[in-house]
Amino acid sequence: MDEKTRPVLLPRWWLRLLDGGNRWGFARVQMDRFGVRRYLLVVYPPGISDTERRWLRMWRGAPIWGTALWVMSEVYLQQLSGAWEALAISSATVISLVVAALFMVGDTRTRVRMVSVVTMPGQIDAATIAARDKLEALASKMLDADERVKAGRISPLEHEALWWQVYDLLAPDGPTVFDGRWTSRSS
Numbered sequence: 001m002d003e004k005t006r007p008v009l010l011p012r013w014w015l016r017l018l019d020g021g022n023r024w025g026f027a028r029v030q031m032d033r034f035g036v037r038r039y040l041l042v043v044y045p046p047g048i049s050d051t052e053r054r055w056l057r058m059w060r061g062a063p064i065w066g067t068a069l070w071v072m073s074e075v076y077l078q079q080l081s082g083a084w085e086a087l088a089i090s091s092a093t094v095i096s097l098v099v100a101a102l103f104m105v106g107d108t109r110t111r112v113r114m115v116s117v118v119t120m121p122g123q124i125d126a127a128t129i130a131a132r133d134k135l136e137a138l139a140s141k142m143l144d145a146d147e148r149v150k151a152g153r154i155s156p157l158e159h160e161a162l163w164w165q166v167y168d169l170l171a172p173d174g175p176t177v178f179d180g181r182w183t184s185r186s187s
Contacts, residue, residue, distance in 0.1 A: 024163045027139035035121040041135045045111040046163045059105040062098045070094045113170035
């Protein structure tokens with residue numbers, strides 16, 4: 001269903017928050033102090049539904065939204081009742097919602113594939129550079145595929161095929177060496 005035919009049950013900004021920027025996952029580069037860089041690529045299992053992806057994002061975001069909800073409910077409930085009652089209600093509510101998110105996401109959470117690389121100035125070896133280059137190449141491949149499918153240059157089916165390629169490359173027994181092409185451990 002596209003956005004024009006989908007029934008409007010939630011505001012568009014809320015759907016954007018739940019859906020995320022990309023169907024396939026996300027890539028992030030974080031600059032820390034002293035020149036440390038953290039690279040992260042998270043790829044969701046290809047073929048999951050929008051609902052599964054939303055539950056997955058809810059589960060993965062639980063530390064953030066759970067903490068925010070707990071603090072807000074503590075502030076509000078302490079005005080209505082005592083501190084201990086507010087603590088019990090806030091904690092029980094957040095724990096219940098996190099458990100519900102865990103139940104709803106099911107085994108999808110175990111099929112997410114991630115790769116993370118940390119580089120530090122003066123501490124970079126060849127293996128770290130190769131891992132960073134692999135991460136950047138895979139992230140670029142997915143971001144480029146997103147742009148091409150939005151522009152109509154590739155079909156959604158071709159996009160998902162690229163998604164599967166990247167997902168398979170992140171398998172624990174997947175390819176490990178990049179020399180212009182990926183070669184597997186068995187070759």
